[in-house]
Amino acid sequence: MTADMTANMRKINASQAVAESLFQEMERDERVVILGEDVGRCGGVFGSSRNLLDRFGPMRVRDTPISEMSFTGMGVGMAMAGLRPVVEIMFVDFIGVCLEQVYNAMAKIPYMSGGRVKMPMVIKTAGGNIGSAAQHSQCLWATFAHLPGMQVVAPSSARDHKGLMAAAIRSDNPVIFIEHKGLLLKQAKEFLNAGDVPAEAFVTPIGKADIVRQGGDITLVTLSASVEYAMEAAAQVAGEGIDVELIDLRSIVPLDVETVAQSAAKTGRLLVVDEDYLSFGLSAEIIVRVLERLGPSSLRQLRRHAVPDVPIPAALSLEEVLVPGPASIARVLREMAAAS
Amino acid sequence: MKLNEINLFRTMVRLRAFDEACIEGVPTFEIHGELHTSIGQEAIGAAMAQSLTLHDAVVSTHRNHYHALAKGVPPRALMAEIFEKETGLCRGRGGHxxxxxxxxNFSATGIVGASLPVALGYAYNFKLKGLPYIAVGICGDGATNHGTFHECLNMAAAWGLPLVCLVENNQYAISVRFSDVTATPGIAERAAAYGAFGRRVDGTDVEEVVKAFAEVARYTRKGGGPSLLEATCYRHRGHYEGDHDNYRERAEKQRMRAEMDPIARYRRMLVERGAAEDELDQIVAAAKGEMSAMLADIRKDAMPDPAGAMDHVFAEVV
Known part of the structure; x- marks a missing residue:
């Protein structure tokens, strides 16, 4: 690494990384427009659209009324008209209000048009558990992944927040970009999955998983904030002789099964940690796809560690026993290691 | 505005002949799902065709063939799509x-209430780029009680967007009568609540609809912000082909079909003004012949290749 490049690397937090990516992409391409509740004057309730209104003005940074279905559909129309809209749904839990435009219009129009219409649209939204109870805590990435036609991205590191947002904006496909509230609120110095963030614009390709930690005993696959929890857990059990290979999926559509299967073939043990709901979800999907690739009896152990099928409670004492965290992930890793 | 009466008549007649040809595909199971025809509402399509340019956008509904033709969508590609052919506008993936x-700049949605938001996006783009174009979002009376109607008119007015909201009030949301679920006599009067320009017109009097549509389009195109045109009409057939339509009295249907048929009305008007009945009959015969021939030709087209069923979910990665 040259001195110049080092000078351009900084430690910034995830919300800064997203705002910086939006800023640079809007500078680069005048077709990029952001709209949503509180994205302008307030700069986003998590600060991830800060500094945009002053630079680009209200026509490109549009504070909307609380009219999710219509401003999401407006994004669809903008994309069809040739713009590249970034539509913010403040919390992913609010998607119910506008899911109609998301899954019937945004996701299906490219197919329904026989490929004649492209949909370069990003839905930027925040998910994840930070003690906000049942209606402000969900992840829901599997819900989007179940419905065909959307790419689904959920970054973990600050660097990926920037690079994947740039990729989402430059993509001709509709992308659901799910930020984690816990990561948006985390200080740069607190990230375990650190990595400096380049000052200049760059693209992290969507669909390629990142091997965050190499190891030979257990393959642990996860994404978003759970990568941080898994790093903490992996560090804990490393001292006990359990060597975890940790994979950050980065996106679940497309899903990088190849990277996961290669790792699982090596370790023989596969653990999927998922902050989304357990049933009919990401954890089962990954395990099945790996087994389809490697054969039904190819692995010694398979484990799922996800939120059981229950709404998220308000009391932290209850949330802690339901949502995977560093301690529970370490416990599952120890159980797996002890079993064989 | 100078009207070419014969062209206006011919436009309506062709719209009807197009839908009549489509109806032929229902009993033969060539067309699947619920086919929605515009028979009785052709004056509205003909009026749009008079005022819109290529660059203007139209976002239509489940009942969309006449809007598409009015916007200049090629009839053969549209009919081939309705018959689900590989040669169709959307390669048989979209359907009717x-x-x-x-x-x-034409699109449609099968979801009631979902057209206006997409039209709003086109309108936003025109405003952002300072272009002199308008976006027409079309909905029926049923959709005016959907939340998007309120949301879109509010946003369009707040930001001065060039949106024409065209409401085709045919008085029934499938079986639910407008008057049973709405306290006001109509919809146009809601425009004032949003700061939009509102107007109501008899949607089966074609010359009146032409004038009214031109008026709202001009208002919006000149930067006045959104407008709302309510065109009253009556659906001559069921909500879809195959609808038992037991929710409307037989007497009502007979009376309304007689009173609110835009083509019959205009024919009488033109004859009173001295048009030759023979000439009008020839226009009808020519339109029927054109659409029958088109259908016969399309029936020879290939269905989509099953090998391509997974194509077009995502844009090609370049």
């Missing part, structure tokens, strides 16, 4: 409820 023609 989901035609998309980006070259003519």
């Amino acid at each position: 409820m989901h035609p998309f023609d980006p070259e003519h």
Whole structure:
């Protein structure tokens, strides 16, 4: 690494990384427009659209009324008209209000048009558990992944927040970009999955998983904030002789099964940690796809560690026993290691 | 505005002949799902065709063929799509409820209430780029009680967007009568609540609809912000082909079909003004012949290749 490049690397937090990516992409391409509740004057309730209104003005940074279905559909129309809209749904839990435009219009129009219409649209939204109870805590990435036609991205590191947002904006496909509230609120110095963030614009390709930690005993696959929890857990059990290979999926559509299967073939043990709901979800999907690739009896152990099928409670004492965290992930890793 | 009466008559007649040809595909199971025809509402399509340019955008509904034709979508590609052919506008993936023609800025949705938001996006783009174009979002009376109606008119007015909201009030949301679920006599009067320009017109009097549509289009095109045109009309057939339509009295249907048929009305008007009945009959015969021939030709086209069923979910990665 040259001195110049080092000078351009900084430690910034995830919300800064997203705002910086939006800023640079809007500078680069005048077709990029952001709209949503509180994205302008307030700069986003998590600060991830800060500094945009002053630079680009209200026509490109549009504070909307609380009219999710219509401003999401407006994004669809903008994309069809040739713009590249970034539509913010403040919390992913609010998607119910506008899911109609998301899954019937945004996701299906490219197919329904026989490929004649492209949909370069990003839905930027925040998910994840930070003690906000049942209606402000969900992840829901599997819900989007179940419905065909959307790419689904959920970054973990600050660097990926920037690079994947740039990729989402430059993509001709509709992308659901799910930020984690816990990561948006985390200080740069607190990230375990650190990595400096380049000052200049760059693209992290969507669909390629990142091997965050190499190891030979257990393959642990996860994404978003759970990568941080898994790093903490992996560090804990490393001292006990359990060597975890940790994979950050980065996106679940497309899903990088190849990277996961290669790792699982090596370790023989596969653990999927998922902050989304357990049933009919990401954890089962990954395990099945790996087994389809490697054969039904190819692995010694398979484990799922996800939120059981229950709404998220308000009391932290209850949330802690339901949502995977560093301690529970370490416990599952120890159980797996002890079993064989 | 100078009207070419014969052209206006011919436009309506062709719209009807197009839908009549489509109806032929229902009993033969060539067309699947619920086919929605515009028979009785042709004056509205004909009026749009008079005022819109290529660059203007139209976002239509489940009942969309006449809007598409009015916007300049090629009839053969549209009919081939309705018959689910590989040669169709969308390669047979869309069908009759989901035609998309980006070259003519035309699209539709099968979901009631979902058209106006997409039209709002086109309007936003025109405003952002300072272009002198308008976006027409079409909905029926049923959709005016959907939340998007309120949301879109509010946003369009707040930001001065060039949106024409065209409401085709045919008085029934499938079986639910407008007057049973709405306290006001009509919809146009809601415009004032949003700061939009509102107007109501008899949607089966074609010359009046032409004038009214031109008026709202001009208002919006000149930067006045959104307008709302309510065109009253009556659906001559069931909500879809095959609808038992037991929710409307037989006497009502007979009376309304007689009173609110835009083509019959205009024919009488033109004859009173001295048009030759023979000439009008020839126009009808020519339109029927044109659409029958088109259908016969399309029936020879190939269905989509099953090998391509997974194509077009995502844009090609370049």
